[in-house]
Structure formats: structure tokens, C-alpha cells
Amino acid sequence: MQNDTNQQEFLSTPDNELFILRLFVTGASPNSTRAISNIKSICEANLCDKYELEIIDVYQQPLMAESEQIIALPLLIRKFPLPERRMIGDLSDTKKVLKGLGLEED
Amino acid sequence: MIDNLSHLQQTDKYKFPKTPTGIKGLDEITGGGLPTGRPALICGGPGCGKTLMSIEFIVRGATEYNEPGVFLAFEEKVEELEMNVASLGFDLKKLQADKLVKIDHVHIERSEIEETGEYDLDGLFIRLGYAIDSIGAKRVVLDTLENLFSGLSNQAILRSELRRLFHWLKEKGVTAIITGERGEKELTRQGLEEYVSDCVILLEHRVANQISTRLLRVVKYRGSMHGTNEYPFLIDEEGISVLPVTSLQLTSEVSSERLPSGIESLDKMLEGKGFYRGSSILVSGTAGTGKTSIAASFANKACTDNKKCVYLAFEESPKQIIRNMKSIGFDLGKHVDSGMLEFHAFRPTVYGLEMHLVAIHKIIRKFDPQVVILDPITNLVTVGSISEVKAMLIRLIDFLQEKQITVMFTALTLNSFVSEQTDEGVSSLVDAWLLVRDIELNGERNRGMYIMKSRGMKHSNQVREFVISDEGLNLVDVYLGPEGVIVGSAREAQMLHEETGLALRGHALNRKNREILRKKKVLEAQIANLQTEFESVEEELNKGYMEEELKKEIFERNRNEITNIRRGIDGSGESKNSPQSK
Numbered sequence: 259m260q261n262d263t264n265q266q267e268f269l270s271t272p273d274n275e276l277f278i279l280r281l282f283v284t285g286a287s288p289n290s291t292r293a294i295s296n297i298k299s300i301c302e303a304n305l306c307d308k309y310e311l312e313i314i315d316v317y318q319q320p321l322m323a324e325s326e327q328i329i330a331l332p333l334l335i336r337k338f339p340l341p342e343r344r345m346i347g348d349l350s351d352t353k354k355v356l357k358g359l360g361l362e363e364d
Numbered sequence: 365m366i367d368n369l370s371h372l373q374q375t376d377k378y379k380f381p382k383t384p385t386g387i388k389g390l391d392e393i394t395g396g397g398l399p400t401g402r403p404a405l406i407c408g409g410p411g412c413g414k415t416l417m418s419i420e421f422i423v424r425g426a427t428e429y430n431e432p433g434v435f436l437a438f439e440e441k442v443e444e445l446e447m448n449v450a451s452l453g454f455d456l457k458k459l460q461a462d463k464l465v466k467i468d469h470v471h472i473e474r475s476e477i478e479e480t481g482e483y484d485l486d487g488l489f490i491r492l493g494y495a496i497d498s499i500g501a502k503r504v505v506l507d508t509l510e511n512l513f514s515g516l517s518n519q520a521i522l523r524s525e526l527r528r529l530f531h532w533l534k535e536k537g538v539t540a541i542i543t544g545e546r547g548e549k550e551l552t553r554q555g556l557e558e559y560v561s562d563c564v565i566l567l568e569h570r571v572a573n574q575i576s577t578r579l580l581r582v583v584k585y586r587g588s589m590h591g592t593n594e595y596p597f598l599i600d601e602e603g604i605s606v607l608p609v610t611s612l613q614l615t616s617e618v619s620s621e622r623l624p625s626g627i628e629s630l631d632k633m634l635e636g637k638g639f640y641r642g643s644s645i646l647v648s649g650t651a652g653t654g655k656t657s658i659a660a661s662f663a664n665k666a667c668t669d670n671k672k673c674v675y676l677a678f679e680e681s682p683k684q685i686i687r688n689m690k691s692i693g694f695d696l697g698k699h700v701d702s703g704m705l706e707f708h709a710f711r712p713t714v715y716g717l718e719m720h721l722v723a724i725h726k727i728i729r730k731f732d733p734q735v736v737i738l739d740p741i742t743n744l745v746t747v748g749s750i751s752e753v754k755a756m757l758i759r760l761i762d763f764l765q766e767k768q769i770t771v772m773f774t775a776l777t778l779n780s781f782v783s784e785q786t787d788e789g790v791s792s793l794v795d796a797w798l799l800v801r802d803i804e805l806n807g808e809r810n811r812g813m814y815i816m817k818s819r820g821m822k823h824s825n826q827v828r829e830f831v832i833s834d835e836g837l838n839l840v841d842v843y844l845g846p847e848g849v850i851v852g853s854a855r856e857a858q859m860l861h862e863e864t865g866l867a868l869r870g871h872a873l874n875r876k877n878r879e880i881l882r883k884k885k886v887l888e889a890q891i892a893n894l895q896t897e898f899e900s901v902e903e904e905l906n907k908g909y910m911e912e913e914l915k916k917e918i919f920e921r922n923r924n925e926i927t928n929i930r931r932g933i934d935g936s937g938e939s940k941n942s943p944q945s946k
Contacts, residue, residue, distance in 0.1 A: 284486040292482070316487060320494035327471045328487035330516060334480075346516075347481035358478040 277309040278338040289348045293332035296349035380588045383539040386424025389606030393591040403540040405560040407552045408567030414543040418505040423454045425503045426464035433503035434495045435467045438511035442467045466495045472515030485525040504540040562586045577716035596718030607722045626665030629839035633824035642768040644761045648775040649800030655774040659737045660689040667699035672733040675707045678743040682707035693836045717748040717756045742776040795819045810852035
């Protein structure tokens, strides 16, 4: 956490920071669709347009599964700001997601 | 036999498809390998060889059965795995390059993952599916799936996903091994066995008397016969070898071929031919009675007859045995050099009994000898009880009999009572039992040998004195005197005594012969005398007779002369006219 705050200070304020997010899903499974709509609403509500969200269907890119160490899906990875954060599940627990994204302190 | 065959063919028809593991012995226990297209569970405590066994399954599949395999490692990284199994001669790098094996390290760490709702393990499915399809894998190993439980917290999801995974693996038609850590009450910590119900193999690492033994047991194998015992296994530089199933069916072949013991006089006690080939011989006796010497003699004879021999020594080092046996005229070093004889010496305490058995199996399979010597089995008791040693020897004898290998055990008896000893314990197993024992008499100790039993042949019931000399071993008839058995110097004395008697008798005989000769000479002289006498008489008689003849002749001539003179003419004309004158 110490590390985290340092970086935030060093890079920029949370307000103008760009979030790079990747969401791995499996086709149009219930979990996947829920996760997509959940992340979209969370991002809209908290990050406005300061984010890039890439949605990847692992079925289409199975090689990704190995390189990204994917086991459980859906998986959301915060690629930036560093460090990398991983969240699994349909992102329905908004509190946990915000904490995971580093947008809300405990 | 015919019945057996047709029975086999019948079962063949309904035979359960199996995938050979290629692990020595395991395929024999499971009757051909793991169930094809189904998952099997290997469980056991830490360090019992789960990972090694499963990786050998993959490597053997790739190299020996042309079945590519996927290894999903949850515990070790790919590089670590490659290093760990390199010592077994498995080149995972090359196999991966040849697209025969695919290793995927699955990294899962709870602290790095936040669970934010419902999820599934589709990622794992996709990953595994892709790996399987990329090399056309037929075999899959998941080592150790239980790590998922430490990485993810939602048990309900995990369990339902695992159930789905096993279904999916079955649908894929791959033969899979899932490894699991041994739990306290259940076979695995997470109760994986409830998902994998087709084949469960339990590995154990047991320590008794500070000696550890690795054991394998097939707990369950649905739809197939399997060995149910605990089988010891060995991990060495060639991978895993499980002790092959001992048939214990008492159906091994028998031979009437004989092997001489190397002691001519002992062979004489055994119908003059020696031991049966493929039989087991026990030589037991008290300390220093020459058991090792008998064994060495047997080994020496076998090697001289061009039969390969393995000498397993549990007490002395090979060099020590070679040196000691040289002193009684057996040059075992020569046979070692020519490759006919192989020494293997180990302290009994190196392994547990079962491991010894596995090690012996390996040696025998490799060297393929015709004679095996174990010297002495008594020392094995230090690592197990008599009944355990007996059980091990039963299996060893069984194995050797099947291979038609003759085996000689030596055993030490600690006192003169034969009961409660190793040799007694195993005596019922062996075909021939030689007993060497001390005979103490007249203040000296000598060795006596007798044949306690020898199945299937007439054997002498006599106690013989067993003599070890520079020229080798020999058995001497003991002398039965009025006081009983005489051995050692007493026997020598008796023999000397007999020799004296012999000399005396010989002398007497000589005198008599000379007497006869003299008599003969006198008689012959007399006969010659008479002969001459007879000749002179004969001559005398002949003389008279001849004179008479002569006289008659002369008289005749004279008369003719006179007749001719009377006619007055010369004889020739006269004679012509003489018929006319008549």
C-alpha cells in the first residue's frame, strides 16, 4: 500500500490518471455478460473517460490463457497503474472491485 | 492349459481398455496400466513420489508409446521440473521441442487475486484444451490440483468446477493422472477421490526401524482386477520400479537338469549329480563352519561351467571374499574379470527388506544369471522380523524359480539348537538344506556336514566330515568306531592305524609269496632232473633198437652180396634174366 501511494504521487493525481484495464471473458456466458456490464458501470461512475478497457474473449485467443496465467474467469486485470491487480468473478461486489482498482481506501 | 487360454480370450473380448504407464511393475499390478480415457488419482504424503510417478507416465508415454502428454504443474515451475527429472535421464527440453510433451506451469496465489463475485474455471479448461489440442495429447497430468483450493476460496464453485473438469477430461478421451496430497482421514486433503472414482493409487513412505520404504497400493480400480497388496517401489537413476507381482501360484516350470556343487564328494551324496536347476539351497551352520566357502565353491563351479552367477554379499566386501576364497583355492577374481561373476555387496540396513527385494530383482533382470548366492540371509533379520524375512524370501524364491535360477542362501545358526532360527524359518521353503555343524570331540573342533533334506532325489543320510584345505573343500567319511563317530585327528589316527595294519599285512604277504617262489624253483629243478633221466633211458633204449636195425640191414646186404656172387655173373645182366631162370 505504501508503494501504491508513492506511485500515485509520483505519476499523477488519481484524477487525471489513465487506467488500463483488461477483462477476460468466455464468450457470452452469464458470468461474462454480467462482468462486462458491471465493469462498464463501475468505470463510468468512477473513472469517467480516464480509462481504457479491453475485453478479450479467451475462447478466441487461447494462447492468452497461458501467458496471462488465467485459471478462473471472468478475470479483470488492472495493467496500469502498477502494480498489476487481478480480480476474478462477475464483478458484482462493487466494493471489492473499487478496492481492487485502488479507487477506494478501506 | 487350453482351458486357461480360452478363458483368457473370453475375457479379452470384454477387456477394459488400458493405457500402459511404462513404469516398471505398475502395469503388471494394474493388469495393463491405467484406465484409458479416464482420470486416475495418485495420492500420498509429501515426498512420496507423486510428481515423479506422474511425470514418468508422461515421459514414457511420449517416448515409448508415442502418446504425447500435457503436464500441468501447479507446484513447480517448468525449469524446476526439467532439472528435477534430468537426474532420471528424462530430457524434458527435447521432448517439448519435439512437441511430444507440453509443460504448463499454473501460478495461483490467493494474495494476488481478489474475488469479486461468481466465477468459473473456464480459463483452466481453455488452457488445458489448447495444450491438449496443440500436440494431440493422449495423456494429461494435473499436479497437484489441490493447489487450487489454496488459491481460490469459494469451495462451492471449486467443487462443482472440478466435477465439470473430470467430465470434460473424460469427454476429451485423455488418460489423466491427478495427484493429491494425502489427507488425515480421507485419501486426499480435499476429498478429490470423490470425483475420481475409476482408479486410485496410494503412495506411502513408511519408516520402520529407521529404514524407509516406499510403498504403492492400488486402492481402487473400477471395472478391472488389480493387485491389492502394498508393493514396495524404488526410485533410482532409471525412474520408478515397482516390485513386480509375484505370482505365488506355484505353477513355475521345473527342470531335471542338475548343477554340480563344486564339491565332488557332496555331489556324490546327492545321487552323484548335484542340485536341481532352479532349486533353492540353504546352507546353515554355526559361525566359522565354512558356509561362505561352500557358497563360493558353488559360484566357482558355476562360472567354470560357463554359467553366470550373482553373488549378493550382506556381510563381507567383494574384495574380502575374493581374497579369502583364494586361500582355499578358488580364484573368484578371475571370474569377475571375465564377466561371469558379479558381486553386489550391501549392508542390510541400507534398505528395508522390500527395497532389498526390489534391488535384487533389478540386479537379476539386468545380469540374467543362472546362479544366485545370498550370503548370509541371517543379516536381513536386522531390518525385519523372521516372518518378514521369510515373506521376502518366499517372493524371491518364487521369482527365481520362475526364471529357473538356482539360488543358494547361507544362514547363521547361533547355537546348537536348530529351532527359532532364520534357517529354521525358511527351511520349509527351500528344496535342499545342508547343515554344517561343529563336532567337538577329544578337545578339538571339527566340521561335520549332513543333508537335512533334498527334495526329489535320493540323498545320503550320513554325516560327513567337512574338510577345508588349500585345494578346496572335501567331505570325508566319518569313522564309525565302537565309541561312535570319530572325526578330525582321531580319524587321522585311526586311518594311520589302519595303514600300519595294511603295511604289516602286506609284508606278511610278501614273505609267503617268496616261499612259494622258492618251492616252485625246487620243484622245477626236480622236474628237470627227471627229464634228463628220462632222456638217457630213452636214448639207451633207442640205442639197442638202432643197433638191431643196423645189424639187420647189414645182414641183408651181405646176403644179397652173397647171392650175387653165387650166380657168378655181374649183377646187371643177372638181374634181368633172373625171372626166366625160375
